[in-house]
Amino acid sequence: AQRVTQPEKLLSVFKGAPVELKCNYSYSGSPELFWYVQYSRQRLQLLLRHISRESIKGFTADLNKGETSFHLKKPFAQEEDSAMYYCALSGGGNTGKLIFGQGTTLQVKP
Amino acid sequence: DVKVTQSSRYLVKRTGEKVFLECVQDMDHENMFWYRQDPGLGLRLIYFSYDVKMKEKGDIPEGYSVSREKKERFSLILESASTNQTSMYLCASSFPPSGTHEQFFGPGTRLTVL
Numbered sequence: 001a002q003r004v005t006q007p008e009k010l011l012s013v014f015k016g017a018p019v020e021l022k023c024n025y026s027y028s029g030s031p032e033l034f035w036y037v038q039y040s041r042q043r044l045q046l047l048l049r050h051i052s053r054e055s056i057k058g059f060t061a062d063l064n065k066g067e068t069s070f071h072l073k074k075p076f077a078q079e080e081d082s083a084m085y086y087c088a089l090s091g092g093g094n095t096g097k098l099i100f101g102q103g104t105t106l107q108v109k110p
Numbered sequence: 111d112v113k114v115t116q117s118s119r120y121l122v123k124r125t126g127e128k129v130f131l132e133c134v135q136d137m138d139h140e141n142m143f144w145y146r147q148d149p150g151l152g153l154r155l156i157y158f159s160y161d162v163k164m165k166e167k168g169d170i171p172e173g174y175s176v177s178r179e180k181k182e183r184f185s186l187i188l189e190s191a192s193t194n195q196t197s198m199y200l201c202a203s204s205f206p207p208s209g210t211h212e213q214f215f216g217p218g219t220r221l222t223v224l
Contacts, residue, residue: 006152009150032211034212042217043215043216043217043218044153044200044202044215044218045215046212046213049212086152086153090211096140096141096143096158096160096204096205096211096213097143097155097158097168097211098211098213100145100152100153100154101152102150102151102152103150103152103153
């Protein structure tokens with residue numbers, strides 16, 4: 001079965017500390033993986049996707065097929081990074097369905 | 111920029127009422143989705159539609175129905191609202207033929223059922 005697991009409900013770090021939000025997935029084919037972010041009082045928006053291999057707002061995520069992981073990392077957290085983060089998996093096909101993890105709240109303390 | 115709009119940001123309804131949540135997208139997207147967002151449970155798919163008049167159940171369709179009469183509009187209907195349907199409802203759209211399954215979200219409707 002296709003599944004996305006984010007083991008941490010809450011991750012609290014101090015400003016300037018490194019951040020790693022964990023995401024593990026279960027999928028037998030070639031996945032398409034995303035990180036979405038929701039800042040306070042804003043809509044859910046795409047942060048990055050693995051096929052782009054880009055860095056957005058200092059965040060990166062590498063797909064590790066061996067460990068079936070897609071962890072989100074940032075070397076130095078900023079207070080404005082405080083938000084809810086969701087990892088999502090596309091199982092392909094034309095329906096465009098995404099499977100979301102439970103979400104992790106990142107709290108960056110001053 | 112893709113724009114997905116939802117008819118209300120906040121709604122308060124009474125148990126047993128019929129509730130309509132409307133979603134409109136302006137980018138000619140084929141696919142549209144309705145989710146519930148609850149703390150600790152993430153986003154759960156209620157229904158989705160991949161074409162006009164086409165719909166498929168998601169993971170939690172019980173107590174809900176949908177309507178897609180026009181490509182740009184996707185409605186979520188609570189036939190008889192119950193307190194356990196109090197939640198944040200998110201609408202999204204996507205265009206897989208473009209090569210990506212990225213979804214674009216509306217601002218959400220926070221529904222409270224009393």
